[in-house]
Amino acid sequence: MPFLTHGSYRIRYELDGPANAPAYVLVNGLTQYAELWTVYRDALVARRFRVATFDLLGQGASDKPALFISQDDQVAALHLLIGELGDGPLFLSGISFGGLIALRYAITHGKRLAGLVPMSCFAELPPQLFLLGNALRTGLILGGNSYLQDLLLPMNVSDQWLRPVLDKLDSVKRQGWLVNDVYALQNLMESFLDFQPLTPQLSAIGVPTMIPNGEFDFLTPRALHETLRVQIPNSSLVIIPRAYHAFTLEKPALTADLLARFAEDVLAGRWQGNKAVWIAPEEAGGDLVPFPAGYDHLRAIPVQGTIP
Amino acid sequence: MSEFFGPLDSEGRVPPRQQTRVAAFLISAHGALARQFAFALPPKLESAWQTELNAQFYRETEIVSLLLRATSWVPDVALGYMAASWETAWFPAPAEGIPDQPLALTVGLATLAHAVHAGIRPAALLPVDANANDPFVMTLRRIEFESSRLLQTQILFLKGESLVPFRDAVSSALERRHAGVRKLWHEALQSVGISVRDRNDEKP
Numbered sequence: 002m003p004f005l006t007h008g009s010y011r012i013r014y015e016l017d018g019p020a021n022a023p024a025y026v027l028v029n030g031l032t033q034y035a036e037l038w039t040v041y042r043d044a045l046v047a048r049r050f051r052v053a054t055f056d057l058l059g060q061g062a063s064d065k066p067a068l069f070i071s072q073d074d075q076v077a078a079l080h081l082l083i084g085e086l087g088d089g090p091l092f093l094s095g096i097s098f099g100g101l102i103a104l105r106y107a108i109t110h111g112k113r114l115a116g117l118v119p120m121s122c123f124a125e126l127p128p129q130l131f132l133l134g135n136a137l138r139t140g141l142i143l144g145g146n147s148y149l150q151d152l153l154l155p156m157n158v159s160d161q162w163l164r165p166v167l168d169k170l171d172s173v174k175r176q177g178w179l180v181n182d183v184y185a186l187q188n189l190m191e192s193f194l195d196f197q198p199l200t201p202q203l204s205a206i207g208v209p210t211m212i213p214n215g216e217f218d219f220l221t222p223r224a225l226h227e228t229l230r231v232q233i234p235n236s237s238l239v240i241i242p243r244a245y246h247a248f249t250l251e252k253p254a255l256t257a258d259l260l261a262r263f264a265e266d267v268l269a270g271r272w273q274g275n276k277a278v279w280i281a282p283e284e285a286g287g288d289l290v291p292f293p294a295g296y297d298h299l300r301a302i303p304v305q306g307t308i309p
Numbered sequence: 310m311s312e313f314f315g316p317l318d319s320e321g322r323v324p325p326r327q328q329t330r331v332a333a334f335l336i337s338a339h340g341a342l343a344r345q346f347a348f349a350l351p352p353k354l355e356s357a358w359q360t361e362l363n364a365q366f367y368r369e370t371e372i373v374s375l376l377l378r379a380t381s382w383v384p385d386v387a388l389g390y391m392a393a394s395w396e397t398a399w400f401p402a403p404a405e406g407i408p409d410q411p412l413a414l415t416v417g418l419a420t421l422a423h424a425v426h427a428g429i430r431p432a433a434l435l436p437v438d439a440n441a442n443d444p445f446v447m448t449l450r451r452i453e454f455e456s457s458r459l460l461q462t463q464i465l466f467l468k469g470e471s472l473v474p475f476r477d478a479v480s481s482a483l484e485r486r487h488a489g490v491r492k493l494w495h496e497a498l499q500s501v502g503i504s505v506r507d508r509n510d511e512k513p
Contacts, residue, residue, distance in 0.1 A: 067486075067487045068464065068468065175437065
C-alpha cells in the first residue's frame with residue numbers, strides 16, 4: 002500500500018494498469034474510500050488505461066488531520082498523486098466532493114490534463130445545497146457516521162438499488178462506517194465554511210470536459226451542472242437516465258464505459274464539447290442521444306425553452 | 310491477530326481479558342477527563358459556556374460508571390504498570406506557544422479531550438456477530454456515540470476566534486496529543502491480540 006507525503010500527512014494511493022498508458026485519476030466523494038472504484042479500475046485497465054485511486058486526507062487509510070484541513074490541502078494531495086503519473090495523457094474525474102476537488106485542480110493545473118469529468122458536481126452553494134449540507138453536518142454531529150449514511154443512502158440511490166439490500170443495510174454501510182471517522186468527515190464538511198463559488202473561474206478550464214448528472218439527482222440537481230456546462234468552454238452535459246446523486250455506485254458499468262469512451266474520443270481527436278446536452282444510454286455500450294431540440298433540459302416536464 | 314475483539318463466546322460476548330484491558334484503558338482516559346473537568350468546573354456558573362463544562366463532567370463520569378458496571382472483569386497483572394503509564398500521559402499539560410498560562414492549560418485539556426473523543430472508537434472493534442444485547446457491547450457503542458457529541462465542544466473551542474492567533478500552536482499540540490493517545494490505545498489493543506491498521510501510527 003504506497004503512500005505520498007503532504008507535510009506531516011500521508012496519502013494512501015494505488016496505481017494499476019500499464020505504466021505508459023493514458024491515465025485516469027478518480028477522486029472519492031465525501032463519505033467514500035478508494036476501494037469503491039474497484040469496478041472502474043478493472044474496467045478502465047481492461048481498456049488499456051492506467052488508473053490512480055486514493056483516499057483524500059481524512060478518509061479511509063490516508064491520514065486524518067485532527068482539526069484543520071482545507072480544500073487546498075486536498076488539491077495539493079491530488080497534485081502529488083498526479084506527479085507520480087509521468088507526462089502522458091491524463092484524465093481526471095471525481096464524484097461530488099471529489100468532483101469539486103477535480104474542478105479546483107483543473108482551474109489551477111489545467112494544462113496537465115487531457116480531459117476532465119466532474120460527476121454529480123457543483124461550483125456554488127445555492128441555498129438548497131447550503132442548507133442540505135448544514136443539515137447533513139448536523140446529522141453527522143448528532144447521530145454519527147451511521148446516521149449520515151442513513152440520510153445519504155435514500156437520497157443518493159434508487160429504489161431499485163435499495164430494495165434488494167433493505168434487510169442487510171448494516172452490512173452495506175459497515176465498511177464506510179469502519180474506515181471513516183466522525184471528526185474526519187466533519188473536518189471535510191467544514192472545509193466548506195469559507196467556500197467561495199468557483200463559477201467565475203470555470204472559464205479557465207480549457208480541457209475537454211464531460212459533465213455527467215443523474216436524471217433524478219436532487220442533492221446536486223441539474224441547475225448546478227448547468228453552471229458548469231455554460232461556463233466551461235469545451236464541455237458537454239450528459240444526463241444519466243434513472244440515476245441519482247451516487248450513480249457511480251449504482252451504475253458502475255455504464256459510468257466506467259462513459260469515462261473510457263470520453264477519453265478514447267479525446268485521444269482520437271473525435272471529442273467536441275460544444276456545450277451540448279446528451280442523454281446517456283441505459284446500459285454500457287449504448288448510444289448517447291442528443292437532448293431533444295427545443296426542450297428545456299432544466300425542467301422535469303417537457304417545456305419548450307431557450308437553451309443558451 | 311484480528312482487527313476486532315474475539316474470538317467471541319457462544320453468546321457473542323467479548324473475551325473477559327479483552328474487556329478488562331480495554332475497559333481499564335477507557336476508564337483511565339475518561340476518568341482523567343472527568344477529574345480535569347471537575348477541577349475546571351466552578352461551584353457557581355458565571356458564563357453560559359460553563360454549562361458545557363458541567364455536561365462534559367457528567368458525561369465522562371457516566372462513561373466511567375457504565376464501564377465499571379458493564380465489564381466482565383478478570384485479574385490482569387499487567388494492568389498496574391500499564392495504568393501508571395496511561396495516568397502519566399493524561400497529566401495536565403499547557404499547550405506550547407501560548408503565553409497565557411490559564412489559556413494554554415485549557416487548550417491542553419481540550420486537546421486531550423479531542424484526542425480521546427475523536428481518536429478512540431471502541432465500537433469499531435466489535436465484530437458483526439457481537440451480541441447487541443450484551444452490556445459491554447452496548448457500553449462501547451454508547452461511548453463512541455457520546456464521544457462524537459462531546460467532541461463538538463472541543464472543536465468549537467479549538468477553532469474559536471480566541472485561538473485564531475495561536476492556530477499553529479493549537480494544531481501542533483492537537484496532533485501531538487492525538488499521536489500520544491493513539492499510541493497508548495493501540496498498544497493496549499495489541500497487548501490483547503487486536504491488531505490496528507492506522508497509518509497515522511507510522512508518522513516519523
